[in-house]
Amino acid sequence: MLRGLYTAAAGMMTQQRMHDTVTQNIANVNTPGYKSVNEAARSFPEVLISLVGGNGPGSSQIGKLNTGVFAEETQPTYTQGDLRETGKSSDFGLESSLELVDPATGQPYAFDQSGKFVKADGSVVYRPQAFFTVQDNSGNIRYTRDGSFHVNGAGELLSSTGFKVLGSNGQPLVLDRPINDLQMDSKGNFLYNGAPTNQQLQITVAASPYELVRNGNGVYEAADPQKAGLRNMTAADAVTVRQGSLEGSNVNTAQSMVDLMTAQRAYEANQKVIQFYDKSMDKAVNDVGRV
Structure with a gap:
């Protein structure tokens, strides 16, 4: 078996998937609330190579051999996107800078720019994230950062996908006044002429957003709401709702172009290896085989 041939083929498939992931990010650079995704690659388990026979009894260990790489999973990056003003009363942007306290020290975790903190034991803690809460056409609860809402003829507040936006009571919001006559405070409460109404957006906080x-x-x-640590936002949470604004995507276009070229070059390198093996086998069959 030509192990290098299979290793190169696995590398090509992995780089193709990474290329597709980066392309998806670039295609959604202007999508409100879009969170970029990263492809996590992992090597196949190493194989122990041994020499059987030789000068001594039994087998002697030669070493370990890696047999390729595969794209293990796709993970989103929940960093804050830039807020841009739209002037539309039905547009809402979320600005979240939630903290999480380390139970061992009683101090907040010092999250890095990607929103994660690596403990001394190697385990990773992620920054909690806030989401708008919507209900799909089948009645299932879903979560989104896309606040480009609109109001239908029945006064229901709908998301860009047509899902019903939920209020703090867990029911779909039905506005009793035109959206242009309503204002919103920083915590998602609707106001009319500066006075609070009984309607509020349901903002859900996910303590483990990667679930x-x-x-x-x-x-x-949320396949497992308890594992994701879902709860309703409180007034003490560092989450701000901005009316007339939308959160842009957090895609870094410059880095995406670099990743795109890197995946392409790695794909071409693995392709050259396969071409080399193809020529070697052609030589072995058509030339060496004749002798």
């Missing part, structure tokens, strides 16, 4: 599953169109679902 959420991407459901398409910028919408996430």
